[in-house]
Amino acid sequence: MAQKPSIPKGTRDFSPVEMVRRNYIFDTIKDVFRLYGFQPIETPAMENLSTLMGKYGEEGDKLLFKILNSGDFISKAPQDVIDEKNSNKLTTHISEKGLRYDLTVPFARYVVQYRNDIVFPFKRYQIQPVWRADRPQKGRYREFYQCDVDVIGSDSLLNELELVQIIDDVFQRLQINTVVKINNRKILAGIAEAIGEADRIVDITVAIDKLDKIGLEKVNAEMLEKGISDTAVEKLQPILKLEGSTAEKLEQIAAVIGHTEVGAKGISEMQTLFAYLANFDLKTEVELDLTLARGLNYYTGAIFEVKSKDVQIGSICGGGRYDDLTGIFGMPDVSGVGVSFGAERIYDVLTQLGLFPHDSLETTKALFINFGEKEEAYCLPVLAQLRKNNVNAEIFPESAKMKKQMNYANRKEIPFVILAGEEEIAAKKFTLKNMETGEQQLVSAEELIKVLS
RNA sequence: GUGGAUGUAGUUCAGUUGGUUAGAACGUCGGAUUGUGGUUCCGAAGGUCGCCGGUUCAAGUCCGGUCUUCCACCCCA
Numbered sequence: 338m339a340q341k342p343s344i345p346k347g348t349r350d351f352s353p354v355e356m357v358r359r360n361y362i363f364d365t366i367k368d369v370f371r372l373y374g375f376q377p378i379e380t381p382a383m384e385n386l387s388t389l390m391g392k393y394g395e396e397g398d399k400l401l402f403k404i405l406n407s408g409d410f411i412s413k414a415p416q417d418v419i420d421e422k423n424s425n426k427l428t429t430h431i432s433e434k435g436l437r438y439d440l441t442v443p444f445a446r447y448v449v450q451y452r453n454d455i456v457f458p459f460k461r462y463q464i465q466p467v468w469r470a471d472r473p474q475k476g477r478y479r480e481f482y483q484c485d486v487d488v489i490g491s492d493s494l495l496n497e498l499e500l501v502q503i504i505d506d507v508f509q510r511l512q513i514n515t516v517v518k519i520n521n522r523k524i525l526a527g528i529a530e531a532i533g534e535a536d537r538i539v540d541i542t543v544a545i546d547k548l549d550k551i552g553l554e555k556v557n558a559e560m561l562e563k564g565i566s567d568t569a570v571e572k573l574q575p576i577l578k579l580e581g582s583t584a585e586k587l588e589q590i591a592a593v594i595g596h597t598e599v600g601a602k603g604i605s606e607m608q609t610l611f612a613y614l615a616n617f618d619l620k621t622e623v624e625l626d627l628t629l630a631r632g633l634n635y636y637t638g639a640i641f642e643v644k645s646k647d648v649q650i651g652s653i654c655g656g657g658r659y660d661d662l663t664g665i666f667g668m669p670d671v672s673g674v675g676v677s678f679g680a681e682r683i684y685d686v687l688t689q690l691g692l693f694p695h696d697s698l699e700t701t702k703a704l705f706i707n708f709g710e711k712e713e714a715y716c717l718p719v720l721a722q723l724r725k726n727n728v729n730a731e732i733f734p735e736s737a738k739m740k741k742q743m744n745y746a747n748r749k750e751i752p753f754v755i756l757a758g759e760e761e762i763a764a765k766k767f768t769l770k771n772m773e774t775g776e777q778q779l780v781s782a783e784e785l786i787k788v789l790s
Numbered sequence: 791g792u793g794g795a796u797g798u799a800g801u802u803c804a805g806u807u808g809g810u811u812a813g814a815a816c817g818u819c820g821g822a823u824u825g826u827g828g829u830u831c832c833g834a835a836g837g838u839c840g841c842c843g844g845u846u847c848a849a850g851u852c853c854g855g856u857c858u859u860c861c862a863c864c865c866c867a
Contacts, residue, residue, distance in 0.1 A: 346858075396865060399791080439867090467867090472791085474861065481867065543865095652867065679867035708825075743827035758825060772827070 347471070347479025357700075358693050359482075362511070362683055363464055366484050369506045370462040373499055375486050378461050380443040382468075383434045388666070390435075392442045394634055400469045402436040402479075403428060436468035440485040441635075441662065441675065448489055448673075449666040457490030457671075464680075476650055476682055485656075487675025489663075494606060496674050497639050497658070498613040504643055504654060504676065505619045511683065512692050514646040515653070518626035521607050522636050522657070524590065525627075527600020528576060531593055532569040539634065541565065545577060546630035553577060576627060583611050583625045590627065606638060622646070635659045641676055645686045653682045703753040703789055704746045705732035706739065715762050716755070719782050726790045746772060753789060 344350060351359060367377075383404055390398055411419070414430040421427075437443050440463045448455060464484045473479055486503060488496045501517060508515045529538040540563040544556050551559075556577070560570050576593060579586050587604055594600030607625060614623055621643075629642055638658030645653055656676030663671045687693055703723065705716045716732055723730040733742045746754050756768040767785050770777045780788065 343858080394865095400865080469866080471866075472864095473859090477866070483867065655867070677867070682867060706825085738824090739826055740823080741827095745827090747827045754826085756825070760825090768825090770826075775827090777826090 345479070347473035347477075349478065349480070358687070359680065359684060361693065362680055362687070363482075363484065365510045366507055366678055366680075367462070367464065369503055369510065370486050372506070373460070373486075373503055375460040375462040375488075378444075378447065378463055379465060380437070380440075380447055380463070382436055382466070384437055384443055384446065386429075386433055386435045388446050389438060389442065392635065392665070393438055397438060400471055401438055402468045402470050403432040404434040404436070406431055406433060437465075438469060439467050440465060440483050440677065441487065441659075444485070444487060444489075445662040445673075446666055448671070449663050449668040452668060455490075458488050458496075459490055460486075460488045462486045476685060478681060482680040484678040484680055485675055486677075487656075487673050489673030489675075490671055492672050494609050494613065494639075497610050500641065500656070500674065500676050501614060501619070501621075501623060502617065504641070505621045507678065508643070509620045511687065513653075513683070513686055513690070514621075515643050516622040516624060516646055518624055518629045518642045518644070519607070519610070520626055520629040520640050521603040522638055522640060523599045523603025523606065524594065525603075525630065527594035527597040527603055528573070528590075530597045531600060532572040534565055534569045537563070537565055541573075542630035545573075545628045548577060548628040579627055583607075586625055586627065587611075603638075610639065635662050637661065638672075639674065643676075648686045648689050650682055650685055652679070653686060654678045701729050701731050701749060701751045703728060703730045703755055704742075704749075704751045705730070705755045705757070706742050707733040707736045708756075708758045709736045712736075712757055712762065716757055719755075719767070719785065722782070722786055723789060726786055728786075728789045730789075755785065 386401070386403065389401055393400070406413075410431045414427065418426050418430055444461065444463065448459065462485060464482065466480050466482050468480050471477060471479060486500065488499075501519075504515070504517055525542050526535070526538055529535050529541050534541060541560060544559045544563065547559070548556050557570050560573075561567070572593075576590060579589055581589070587607055591601070591604050595604065611623075611625065626642075629640060636657035637660040640657035641655055642652045643654035644651075654676055656674070658672065658674035660672045661669060662673060663669070705720055707713060707716075713732070713736075720730055720732055733745060743754065745751075752772055754770045754772055756770065757766075761767055761779070764779070766779045766781055768777055769780050769785060769788065
């Protein structure tokens with residue numbers, strides 16, 4: 338072996354067992370999406386950098402994978418920019434494409450581009466990999482799949498309701514106990530305004546997002562450090578210490594921010610949504626969490642985050658409403674809302690809880706042992722018939738030693754093995770062996786098909 | 791981007807104060823067994839000790855750099 342082959346940092350190969358399990362996740366998610374009237378689309382792995390840059394904040398731009406221009410790109414770059422040795426500046430001259438960072442921005446681009454063909458409100462789902470030049474660690478990869486559902490072109494809070502129902506439905510099918518945390522960016526904006534720091538909303542929300550992680554004192558310290566005034570932090574305290582039912586929380590918060598226009602709007606949105614939700618018997622827990630901030634800065638209304646109750650792994654699903662994502666592509670005043678399921682983290686949760694189904698439909702059910710040319714000819718038509726009856730079946734491709742063929746069946750966990758040698762051919766029968774019990778029975782081709790179908 | 795840990799057979803890991811030919815288990819392959827797998831027994835193959843350089847009579851072992859993987863921060867699914 339000359340050199341050990343490897344794959345890039347933060348990427349993974351998926352072997353058959355993993356693929357079967359991943360498909361199980363994707364399939365149940367897709368089933369639910371379709372059930373609610375969503376339709377699939379796909380977009381290219383790479384987008385023009387102009388559509389990607391500036392949509393995810395400064396941090397996001399850094400995490401974009403950029404693709405080098407084709408051809409002799411360096412000679413086309415201005416010499417003074419090369420001499421300057423400023424990577425950011427040079428990038429614009431040598432790269433004009435990048436790998437997608439998420440599915441929402443490409444979707445917004447898609448909507449604007451096909452605005453005349455799309456029937457609004459447009460409900461689409463999209464399951465594809467995205468790439469981030471992040472430093473990988475537990476549960477974080479540089480290539481990972483997102484499963485997005487969004488509805489765009491409708492302000493109705495019925496859409497928010499539907500998304501929560503979808504979340505409930507998906508995780509109920511996957512048997513994961515979850516809690517859905519909901520907040521509203523308008524409430525956060527109202528808070529910032531009410532305490533007199535309207536333009537510091539990002540710093541404030543980033544800090545209070547960490548409340549359950551680092552505690553009240555450190556959150557206050559971080560805000561003060563970021564330059565939020567003492568009085569503002571002081572005014573914020575009752576909000577950080579909110580307790581009680583959702584209605585009670587909303588009432589308390591209204592007392593503080595109800596006089597601001599955004600704040601009042603946010604509160605009424607949450608009241609409407611929770612009133613909707615009260616009509617349904619959801620299995621998942623749903624709670625209003627005023628400390629939930631979420632990083633992506635295009636959210637403008639409701640924001641969601643879903644956590645597993647049994648496994649500590651960060652959020653397994655998240656999303657929110659964005660009022661003007663298409664505006665930057667020249668199509669203003671179109672509101673959308675959506676959530677994204679994190680396939681890899683769901684995979685980890687299911688693995689840790691041992692919740693993957695055991696009997697898979699994707700493996701082989703029966704294997705014909707290969708004894709030689711004559712025997713092959715005898716088996717092949719029956720093999721074809723099994724497949725016609727939707728039985729996953731195969732024949733060992735060479736007449737290797739019996740031990741090797743049996744071992745193959747064993748390793749692949751094939752539950753049935755079919756043997757047909759001289760004796761069986763003479764009797765016009767097949768020996769069907771159950772690999773689990775070791776039982777064997779002599780059957781005709783018709784019986785064989787009947788038993789295995 | 792910042793900080794910490796790690797790297798020896800396909801895999802998981804031993805390897806003494808630096809000292810001759812780097813070991814084990816599991817896995818793989820072959821045999822015991824010419825139409826019967828999982829168990830057992832025997833045998834074999836498999837290594838640039840991550841890479842580059844330095845110290846030394848001598849480096850898997852010590853030093854520097856680099857890369858990889860993992861963990862934390864930032865941020866995020």
